[in-house]
Amino acid sequence: MPYDEDDLLPLSALSHLLYCERRCALVHLENQWAENKFTALGERLHEKAHQEGQTESRGSVRIARGVRLRSLRLGLAGKADIVEFHLLDVDGVPEGPGAALSDVPGLWQPFPVEYKRGRPKRNRCDEVQLCAQALCLEEMMAVAVPAGALFYGATRHRFDVAIDATLRSETESAAVRLHALMASGVTPRAAKEPKCDNCSLLGVCMPGATGPARSAARYTRDALSHLEAEGG
Secondary structure, three states, X not given: OOOOHHHOEEOOHHHHHHHOHHHHHHHHOOXXXXXXXXXXXXXXXXHXXXXXXXXXXXXXXXXXXXXXXXXXXXXXXEEEEEEEEEEOEEOOEEOOOOEXXXXXXXXXXXXXXXXXXXXXXXXXXXXXXXXXXXXXXXXXXXXXXXXXXXXXXXXXXXXXXXXXXXXXXXXXXXXXXXXXXXXXXXXXXOOOOHHHHHOOOHHHHOHHXXXXXXXHHHHHHHHHHHHHHHHO
């Protein structure tokens, strides 16, 4: 059953969800946000890629920046950093099914490209976000999107990603989980992990203080000991 326009959630929240459900809830349920050097670098990278509404042509490829996306089936809306459109017409003969664009002739293959600040991650949160963009494009343009790419600022390298059945299933499941989390209105408890040290919300989340392994009494005792040590 399709979602209504008012029920659409940020597409970018899928990446937050798979990276850390508590961070996702802090940002999208509690409207908490804090900058650090990593988020600032990420913002600059996205600003360079977005430039909403701008297009350019490079041979048989048209590049559209800041493309707005929506999927009523998944209940998601957002923006693609870049969508490349690859021309499928060769000498006036189409090579395969593609999308028609309003301002140029021919049939074109959409190819989303998502920019990320750091390096490839151990989990598939970036791939899921890219896949969601591809699924939005498929729904909006009625054309298959079999691949996209991730560009990482730290490595200055672009990785092609196949939008295959496994990734599609993982993305659809993540969208269901995201809607369930937002509907619950409950922020998950913290669990301290190595990745927490680089999180911009570390001071808001306080995983060392609020995680399940720490009782209130233990936290108070540790805090008092720290204050006494500083005073001594």
